[in-house]
Amino acid sequence: MTITINPAIVSARVAKRHKNGRTPVFAYLSIAPIIAIMISIVGLPLLYSLFLSLNTTNPITKRWVFVGLGNYTKVFQSADFWAALGRTVYFSAVSVSGAIILGTVIALVLNEKFAGRGVLRSVVLVPWAMAPVSIGVLWSFVYAGNFGLLNGLLHDLGLGFFATAWLGDGFRALNLIALTQIWNQAPLTSLMLLSGLQSMPANLHRAAILDGAGPIRRFFSITLPWLKPSLFFITIVATINSLMTFDILWIMTRGGPGAATTVLSWLGYLQSFQFLRFGEGAATLYVLTALSLLLAIIYFVILSPNRRHRTVDQSTFSQTEETLRPVVRRHDMVRLPAWKPRQRIHPANARRYGRMLFGMTASIIFLWSALPVIALILISLSPAGDLIRTPPSLIPSRLTFDNYVSVLMADSGSTSVQAKRVPVSLLNSLSIGIVVSLVNVALGTLAGYGFSRYGQQRFFSGTLWALLITRMIPALTLVLPFFILFRSLGLIDTHVGLIIAYSSILLPLSSWMMKTTFDNVPISLDRAAIVDGCTRFSMLRKVLIPVVRPGIIAALIFCFLVSWNEFLFAMILTSTPKTQTIPVVIAGFLNQARFYEYGPLFAASVLAILPPVAIAFFFQRYLVQGALSGAVKG
Template sequence: MSGLQSVAKVAGGAVGQSTATRPGRSRIGRVPLFAYVSVAPTLLIVLTVVGAPLAYSLYLSLHRTNPITKTFIYVGMGNYAWVLGNAEFWAAFGRTAYFAALSVIGTTVLGMAMAMLLNERFIGRGVLRSVVLVPWAMAPVSVGVLWSFIYAGNYGALTGLLNDLGLGSWTMPWLGDGFRALNLVALTNVWSQAPLTALMLLAGLQSMPSSLHRAAMLDGAGPLARFFAITLPWLRPNLLFIAIIATINSLMSFDILWIMTRGGPGAATTVISWLGYVYSFQFLRFGEGAAILYCLTALSFILAIVYFAFFGARRSRPVVVSADAPLSDGGLLARRGPQMVDLPPPAPRFRLPRAMEAALGHGGFALAAIVLFLWSALPVLALVLMSLTPASDLIRTPATMIPSGFTLENFKTVLMPQISAGFSTSVQAKRVPLSLINSFVIGACVALISIVLGTFAGYAFARYGKKRFFNVSIWLLLLTRMTPGLTLVLPFFIIYRGLGLIDTRTGLIIAYCSFLLPLSAWMMRSYFEGVPASLDRAALIDGCSRMTMMRKVLLPVVRPGIIAAGIFCFLASWNEFLFALILTSTPSAQTIPVVISGFLSQAQFYEYGPMFAASVLSILPPVLVAFFFQRYLIQGALSGAVKG
């Protein structure tokens, strides 16, 4: 038996084992009441908090409103007819498609390269993994502030770097040209989102048996042949999931556009999400704005249907090398589903001496690791440098990255505004300490609620997911994740205003839980699927109640999953901007992303230093999470992206 033929038994055995251990193959009698009680709070919160705003936004989309007289005129599908006949909408649709295509291709290709590199063993791998995760863990608002200043024309960091390198003739108003601005915003989105793709692909690579590649190497397959014959097929479920998630994230992009371009210059970066925001919150044409956003929602639901089609029926790895079929012409015979694919044998190639080949390989790998470190870390280090730079240095021309000195005055201004000897009159600077507290309190409460309710819901979905009620429920929860936040935020504002929840921490906690509970439940469902149902039976036979079984038997087993879900929920809450922007108006409830965005409206040069100091403070929790909990983040990506 050749090396590649032996791969089949390893892969086939792994697939068979995965299928055999799936929950639902065995049942502990009928569905107990405990299972329904476990999912009830999650379903009630999500479907109520999200369902009512969705219904209200649909109501708005069927009416035209007069914000002065507060009258509603029923127009049926008139708003949708207006949207589909509006040239402005179709121009925004084209920009959205272009922006999404660049983002998806860029994040997928770059994320794959990152994952392949980080999957290898080398000194400092843990540190590099943590550094790579920092751009993704940063709030999109902080990312937008950082790259806005990097691209600033006369005094930006990129212009200063080119001047310092003697390449001043290359400088230009980076965001001054519309098409260039759209591409640069897409590149910024790739820088921010590629680590998430790398995280999911790295989780897939680490779940792949190493014997697959060892057997292929024994059969003479080179790196490229192994990549296309083994690695890519193994990662196919991950790549499909990543493509859909990346597309949805691109369609919903708002935070970075708000900070960097606000749809400009002109309408060059006006995508559908921004157009819907402008009509809803600037023109106060709520009906037309809701119709635009529902069109965006329709696109998201179409992608959700694609997700169901690709992932609902595929429960195992799609690529297995055949162990029975003979190899033709020394090639690799692989089976993709029911089809047999004859891969050509490795092409003969010129071989360098082993010592030289090894040296070149190690040198190329080291160079790739350095480039990846610089790509991920340099912009963040530039942000830290700017936070320590005197405000006058940040706007000097010609621009330079070399500061005249370093100062802690910017941090003193935002952390101790009352006693700062500097610009203590800054309105936004005074809001930073309380906004950090608000973000932490809200994030901690949301994470706690999400993991408690999500853990019980995840258990019920894992053990009884084949039952119609639970199967329909989990997909309904996921559908709410496909709904753009812009579609919900206007109804949230109107409903909250009537309930007195505007400008309160409680209001933000409720809103955040509504869209993070599905994520927590989905992740915990995947973790519980890896726990044998025999543990449940053994605990029940020993006389444990189901609550005791959960507390003493199952929760210790899935503790890594609980930590991972808590981290994801905390980061998502800490970084959220749109709901906090619309639902808060005073420092009593504003979070740090909202306060940072407020610096940009000050339009005074001395605000830049404190703004960068506040941005550094805002990324500290995500950076600490990336460095100390990256193992749990990888486990979370594995449970949320590969399984299900």
């Protein structure tokens, strides 16, 4: 299609539109589907959950009794609640700070040019792309007391006297789960910071180097101020992810030993689905939702890069003052005393030591990211007897594909019921993931266009913020009303029910990603197409969608990963193999607790991580673009 532009006509039409001040009907129609759907699948369930929190129910008589704020009073008077709140705050503080520090180091390394950078970037993304259920299975076996991988390594090194039941001590178990959360979330932090680093002008550091600034000084005076907007967003995302942690806890400790790892999300689950105290469970989860929103507001007030009257360290290098002004934001600059480096190490030796330190850091990052995954693959190829031998060892007696045969071949003679469910569950995850991704990205593309082009208007900006706030709502807050409502509507144990539930978390994600993608397309392209005779819909379909195709692919990848890895909705809303997804089947292995299940369990876990790992390796470019769009996999 050839587009001709007549500047006079374009100017006249633009001036007329601004004079009239009318918003095209198409703009409202573009966001109408997503508004209607989110009200139906998020707004109404939230109101129903609020209604639950104001009532008590008898699971036998099914009678409802209105108690007003009685459930909240009972929650706040409970010692279990305050203990769980303390653990939640501690767990979130450790996991968020660890993920940000480690993610920053990884991003700084990946921002440098070196041989194998592409491979390392793909390897780093693997822990983030893996399903939390698979991560829980892997690390619970690493920390297992009698025959875990960590104790096996200690015995192989002759340090068996250090072996212990790593998850047997409550405080240590909470910290080990936080470490597992860091392993899972640090790649997301590094991905988003890397996108910020790659957008930073190179002349900032070149000018600072000419003034004699070392790498540490440049990091705190240039790099860190530049990354503050990204760090602000990352801190909110990491905090919400930590507050909502459920899958890893369910697999690794289930709140134990005792109640040592019972955080608010797990406490709400216990009250709702174990003790059937729906009112108290809903009240606890609403408190968790309020905590998420409160922390987001506090971060915004304290960390927001747009706050007035903040003092940001200016570079001490007089020649770069004007260059650094965009980074430190005009009047927020303050002067520091002139600084000159003292020569302590010969420059040639400093460069040599720097290269050595960089190589060691890159190697440690590779081992940190890859070794646990390699260990999972290795134990999936080990005979069942090797997995329970004492003393444990990392070295298998032989390698075998028997575990894969038992989960992939229906006539393999496997005695494991769960193993026979793996092929169907893989197909369920694949089909649901494809449908959910296509539907949500199609709707998100429409909405993203409306939010991008008309986001300055109050209605559109308010609607967008309302969508984003839904990402701060713990999934447990929604799954409880979903379970009750779907049961009455006959949607329990159906693919349609899962698609609806998954869309509650994917529609805001896809809309935000596509909104950011459209922001990078000049609006003059829209105007030229309309002048050429296109309707707004044909303009979007024929002109803009081909331009934003990379963003659409990135959104499809993120939506598929979230759908493939989702565990909570699938666990609560499915009950038979015909609809169960692969994370639910993997979790089912743990309920049987028979030694011959371990081999098929690890084989199924490896099969479950193959699609995410393949995506991390072959589509890393689109994942980086998704990070630029502010995408979040919760």
